[in-house]
Amino acid sequence: MISLRTHPSPHPFVRKGLVAERPPGLASPALVGAVDPVGEHLGEGFWNERSDIAWRRLTRADEVFDEAALVAAIDRAARLREALPGVAEGDACRVVHAEGDGLSGLIVDRYKDVLVLQFHSAGWLLLEQPLLAALHARLGTRHHRVILDERTARLEGVRPREVLSQGVPERLRISEHGVRYQVDFSSGHKTGFFLDQRENRLLLTSLVQDATVLDACCYSGGFGLAALVAGGAAEVTGVDLDEGALALAKSNAKLNQVRAKYVHADAFDWMRQMGGQGRQFDVVVLDPPKLVAGKRDEFDGRRRYADLNRLAMDVVAPGGLLLTCSCSGALQRGEFLELVRTAARKAGRDATILADPGAAADHPVSLECPESEYLKTLWLRLT
Numbered sequence: 001m002i003s004l005r006t007h008p009s010p011h012p013f014v015r016k017g018l019v020a021e022r023p024p025g026l027a028s029p030a031l032v033g034a035v036d037p038v039g040e041h042l043g044e045g046f047w048n049e050r051s052d053i054a055w056r057r058l059t060r061a062d063e064v065f066d067e068a069a070l071v072a073a074i075d076r077a078a079r080l081r082e083a084l085p086g087v088a089e090g091d092a093c094r095v096v097h098a099e100g101d102g103l104s105g106l107i108v109d110r111y112k113d114v115l116v117l118q119f120h121s122a123g124w125l126l127l128e129q130p131l132l133a134a135l136h137a138r139l140g141t142r143h144h145r146v147i148l149d150e151r152t153a154r155l156e157g158v159r160p161r162e163v164l165s166q167g168v169p170e171r172l173r174i175s176e177h178g179v180r181y182q183v184d185f186s187s188g189h190k191t192g193f194f195l196d197q198r199e200n201r202l203l204l205t206s207l208v209q210d211a212t213v214l215d216a217c218c219y220s221g222g223f224g225l226a227a228l229v230a231g232g233a234a235e236v237t238g239v240d241l242d243e244g245a246l247a248l249a250k251s252n253a254k255l256n257q258v259r260a261k262y263v264h265a266d267a268f269d270w271m272r273q274m275g276g277q278g279r280q281f282d283v284v285v286l287d288p289p290k291l292v293a294g295k296r297d298e299f300d301g302r303r304r305y306a307d308l309n310r311l312a313m314d315v316v317a318p319g320g321l322l323l324t325c326s327c328s329g330a331l332q333r334g335e336f337l338e339l340v341r342t343a344a345r346k347a348g349r350d351a352t353i354l355a356d357p358g359a360a361a362d363h364p365v366s367l368e369c370p371e372s373e374y375l376k377t378l379w380l381r382l383t
């Protein structure tokens with residue numbers, strides 16, 4: 001049992017500085033309980049002395065986090081997805097969204113019968129086997145890929161890890177809203193596909209009939225192909241800096257028997273150039289990578305969001321639409337709105353917010369952990 005200096009907030013993360021004492025010789029990581037200064041039980045969680053998040057709460061009061069609790073948590077998460085319209089019957093969904101599902105530091109995405117697990121806490125290494133067994137048993141899946149990436153390894157003071165079950169394919173074909181995509185497990189970003197944008201891709205399909213569309217930071221073609229195949233867009237241009245992602249986007253276009261133009265370029269430079277030439281699009285989707293990853297790039301990252309949005313607004317035709325996104329958990333929704341407002345003023349454009357839906361519903365957010373609401377998505381009409 002570890003003891004804390006003060007009674008903590010209900011946030012699932014307890015920082016190092018709040019820990020008063022720990023049992024001598026306690027290994028890191030470990031699954032342990034915590035008490036406040038008056039001995040009140042706070043629950044069980046993952047202890048890791050090497051991480052700034054020294055304790056991640058998994059239960060409350062005197063509840064233990066044993067195998068039965070793990071199975072129950074997975075069942076709760078699975079039942080939520082089964083109840084969400086269009087999620088469980090689709091080819092791919094997020095099955096566990098960390099704190100939003102009460103399983104801090106654990107991401108699980110399902111692609112047909114393949115599960116991709118991302119550990120953001122070293123604690124999950126302790127439970128890898130029972131976790132996989134419980135997931136496959138509940139979901140009827142067969143294959144898995146487990147990742148603890150280099151960034152997490154650095155933050156958690158452990159080695160990076162990647163485990164593939166026997167027979168897990170390198171690529172898999174999925175279908176979403178009638179659009180076919182190949183998911184590349186070996187070199188793809190995130191768990192292979194941006195499942196969090198599923199509902200925004202669907203909304204896009206109803207807004208792009210006969211439109212010219214720019215998909216800025218297009219990755220494997222998600223938005224642009226939805227616009228072409230399911231939305232009846234007239235023309236799609238996708239821009240990305242990652243050649244591997246663009247190759248996948250091109251092969252996804254082929255798979256759907258449509259033509260899109262894909263450009264290997266920095267979105268900042270490309271949109272600046274297009275804006276300078278007076279080129280505009282009816283609909284622009286701007287879904288950049290995480291530009292504010294932490295305290296160190298807070299200032300620079302905010303400036304980059306403002307610049308990028310300003311450049312994107314310059315290439316939206318009068319009366320056109322801009323879907324602008326931020327996946328930086330460290331940037332709160334209100335701050336993002338303020339940056340976009342600043343960009344609109346600089347671009348000399350009036351903007352109306354049409355919708356602000358965020359991530360798809362299989363990415364639930366813990367009220368006590370605002371960082372888990374990482375994806376902000378603003379649909380704007382620009383005059």
Ligand SMILES: C[S@@+](CC[C@H](N)C(=O)[O-])C[C@H]1O[C@@H](n2cnc3c(N)ncnc32)[C@H](O)[C@@H]1O
Nearest residue numbers: 194217218219222240241242266267287288289
């Ligand atoms: C959040 S992902 C986009 C996901 C995509 N919208 C989807 O639905 O699949 C961000 C993408 O931005 C790309 N990227 C990063 N920096 C970039 C830059 N400066 N210019 C263009 N693309 C960039 C990454 O390669 C990545 O594919």
